[in-house]
Amino acid sequence: MKKKILLPTDFSKSAWNSLKYASELYKNEEVDFYLLNAFTVQNYSIENMMVPEPGEKYFEASKSNSELGLQKLLKRIELLNVPVNHTYFTKSVYNTPLEAVKSFVEDKDIDLVLVSNKGETDSIDVLIGSNSIDFMEKVRNCPVFMVPSEVNFKEPNEIVFPTSFKTHYKRKELKHLYEIARITNAPIRILHVSSEQKLSEEQIEKKTLLEECFDGLTYSFHFLESTDVQTGLNLFTQSRNSGMIAFINKKHSFFGSIFSKPMVKDLGYNAKVPVLALHDLRN
Structure with missing residues (x-):
């Protein structure tokens, strides 16, 4: 049975590094990889329950940026010469990274979440980076594998x-x-x-x-x-x-x-x- 691995991405170098790590670690396994980008909308706050409607200018602009980023990521993956037993899917969603991951893990019966410990600007306290801690703590129904941003794949000695x-x-x-x-x-x-x-x-x-x-x-x-x-x-x-x-x-x-x-x-x-x-x- 194919493994399902979720790769949350904010399009940072670190997120790209963790994607490459996952591809190499599971190179001999059959895997469906899900690239998930959670986006927010200017002038709206998820925490304050201010929800933009699909069709609104700011919402559509943010959604379009997210989807475009995912399409660029797929094209970049094609250049990686990824194993034929790996398939990539994309999902863009309006939500916080943590809630997006929790929902996606549940909906798709994900086996593993693989994430970097740094994020968007590759400073440690933003987006995916700070959220990797939340993922490890709060995604309770699925293991979370965290790859430091500077680590390239090599088989662990132990x-x-x-x-x-x-x-x-x-x-x-x-x-x-x-x-x-x-x-x-x-x-x-x-x-x-x-x-x-x-x-x-x-x-x-x-x-x-x-x-x-x-x-x-x-x-x-x-x-x-x-x-x-x-x-x-x-x-x-x-x-x-x-x-x-x-x-x-x-x-x-x-x-x-x-x-x-x-x-x-x-x-x-x-x-x-x-x-x-x-x-x-x-x-």
Whole structure:
């Protein structure tokens, strides 16, 4: 079955870079890519419920610019010599980027959202860049894969997966991590950062469950003593020059506090490697 990947775009260099990254990462897979541009209209505010009517001058001008941008993007993609197993579709929509993505994920049953961590002017705080943090946090029914704007594709030497061993892991939640590890032959480095030296019985059970989920892949366990998960993760990935990070952005309980907004922001803004945000499907 074809994979469906959503590529939100604001026509920036960074958005183009993430598109190329996606094409290379999934070069041997059958994929439908959806290029989504969310546009707004001058003198109107979505937040204030001021909605322009189709046919109004400003609305039609903004819509036309959006559609023209998407057509130019398609022509640029043709020059890329993309794999024949990749198909590209476009969608222009009046909405905020976050709401546009959430609606499109639901409507099209999207498998993965792939986005850059910088945006329109390639300064970090605008449009897609700041929205990538919101995507990782608030798009709960689909994994979000964030590619730093300066990163060109290369197969990761390893994928770091930080965990508390307190999650009831499910194969379907880890499916995209499993698949990326499989198609890139990257080993998974399972990292436990804690001030506790020993695992509890429950954590040992969850560790065994994780081993079953990663059956067929190369993986190893690593333990760091630290009270701060964020610091431990940074030290581990930097010292090993790790090529990718994946984590379960779990609401409530352990990762609700550890991978909370500050952690997601840190990964989103400061990560030097791609980050895959998975979700606990029970949340």
